[in-house]
Amino acid sequence: MDSLHIDGVTVRAGEHTLLDDLRLVVHPGELCALLGPSGAGKSTLMKAVLGVRKPASGRVRLGERPMTEAGPIGYVPQDDALHRVLTVEKALDYSAQLRLPSLSAEARHARITDVLTRVDLVQRRSVRVGRLSGGQRKRVSVAMELLTAPPVLVLDEPTSGLDPGMERRTMALFADLASEGRIVIVSTHAMASIQRCQVVVVLVAGKLAYAGPPAGCPEWFEALDMNGIFPAIAKHAPIVWAKKWTAAPASRTALTRPAPRLQPSGAASAPPPSTAAPAPSEPAPSEPAPSASPADRRRTAEAELAALKAKMGRPS
């Protein structure tokens, strides 16, 4: 598996520079957290990685291949785009039909079982998406992206709105997915599970201010702990942090550090796989009494499918 390289990427919108000459490497087996104040450029960087935001200069590549030739990249946007009237199984099956048209119905069923097992939702496969909790829905979105077995998963604030327990379990899932040899990039404002990440990237006003292990991050920003880094960042102008980073030997180390060794099975040797169990059975939120007739529901489902197809037309 190839590493993800962000080579001097600058993204502009009119006269505004949204990302300024970013240089980063993320290796297979690494969970990378993207941090930064609101408006720092986290979502813009994710879109540049996905290839939907064209850089004014620089490039994003997987090994030597440009991202456009790197095959499917998994992307979970901040707002889940799931269709609530469908069951989990149907939602995944429609997605599999669109993304993997050559698979037989039997092979699709097996693939869906695999990805639901991965996110610990097999027991919920016949439940309608609208009856799932927020954390379960997020895991369905992740399962949908896993259908095509992408080497890179990009998740934009996947834990926002989740309670602390669900946030921990969701981050544990991402750490496990990374440890199996994937590149997993997660933007987040939550610090509770940040130690699970191998790499923390901090953006400030579109500039790189830190890229390295979470343990070194508070000291770099002269903060006591991770919760203190945003107030600490606000004490200086973004350019001050960017210049400090560019001048530091750590900015070179971040680009030349070795990739984690992957086990023959694909699992990274360090850090060890998470031992935290995903949430098996939080109660489903009570659902309002269904008011639609079966025929209405079928029509809605058809509309949902059309919308899903339209969504799949997006660049990915």
Ligand SMILES: Nc1ncnc2c1ncn2[C@@H]1O[C@H](COP(=O)(O)OP(=O)(O)OP(=O)(O)O)[C@@H](O)[C@H]1O
């Ligand atoms: N198409 C665009 N045209 C002009 N400015 C844009 C465009 N897209 C984003 N921006 C600006 O770029 C900056 C970075 O936006 P981005 O969405 O990447 O931030 P973010 O770090 O993801 O913030 P948040 O934490 O709030 O999600 C913001 O100031 C935003 O207003």
Ligand SMILES: [Mg+2]
């Ligand atoms: Mg964002």
